[in-house]
Amino acid sequence: MRGKIDFMMHRRWPSVALFVCLLQGAYPCAASQSAKAGRNTVGEFQVGSTFRKFTPQDKAYNWRGAQTHALATTVWYPAAASAVEREVEIPGLSDIFSLGRAAQDADIASAPAKFPMIVISHGTGGSALTMSWLGHALAARGYIAVAVNHPGNNGAEAYTAQGFSTWWERARDLSMVIDSMLADPTFGKRIDSNRIGAAGFSLGGYTMIEIAGGITDPDAFTQFCASPRADGICKSPPEFPTLIDDFERLSKNDAEFQAALRHSGDSYRDPRVRAVFAMAPALGPAFHTASLAKIAIPVMIVAGEADANVPIASSARYFAANIPGAKLKIFPGNAAHYMFLESCTESGRKMRPLLCTDGAGVDRDEIHAKTVALAVDFFRAKLR
16 A cells, blocks of 8 residues: 555654644744745745644544644745745754745735635645645746645644545545635635646545546455555555554444445545646556546646656556546656655755655756646646
8 A cells, every 4th residue: 555655754753843833723833934045936926825724614524533623734825026935944844855935924916816726635644845845836826825734644743544544535625625715814815716726746646536536446446456466556664564454454343434434435526626737646546447537627647657656557657548638747767756745955865765865867856847847837728
């Protein structure tokens, strides 16, 4: 099940300060800023950033065993021309990743009257902030970009087996974020509700297929992994070595998980999402070809040729071959899985070599720039 555990970071990687700030919804206390030089994205707008904590009204919302019963969300947006971007520094996380620059809580740009919105789904065990490179770049080009921490499956709090196993619930998180952003007093009136897209990495890429209309079948995935066709996506990684056993145990003994499992085959299509951009999408074998054939919105897929975590034959290429009109870009050579994470600092490359070391000849910043160009061209063409 490697595709479900694509962020092999020790669950204690954030500092205590980061835990407290993120879980209390206090982005300003977590994100100190300095004026030192750092990565910036050239675009039409200065970029603002802020934090939201959305609480669904549904008392039965499936929190997947998570401690936090709210959807912690990071927002990047086109800011007023007077906004001053500064390097974002978050204790613990900034030791590993370069989180780019933003003007915290700056005024939103006065024009145009409305902006398209892209909701973003991180890889399993990651977080909204590990997708800063994409969120910032989209905002600089005129999009409101919104990334959510998926409950029980994000690096800002303790992982849960339910969070790693209940894949299909992630699309519901994105739909709830769309609801909440459209009702937000600051952003709601500035979002063009007819121009909403979504983007995701790894398990977030799987989430793109699901929110586009694909129907999950966990049994199909299990059968694939029991067959001679099984590949790297079927392995439990070091970070969650008991995951396969946990999934089986939950399926047999946990009433709450059993109830959720009965809804794994439901449709989580959100008709407000008009186009999806999937990076290294996981869990291809969990979708039947007949399900994929019914997807009727534009889909673009990007992946690395050397991805051993989510092999492209069973996922990226499989999706592209079976979703009508889907576009596929494979980065060649040693391009692998974690290049779609935020770029790493020098200390990050030493501390987390698995996450931060790319193959020979691979420049992560260059991959990001090419991916951003593809995403922007795709959304501009499809969200008219």
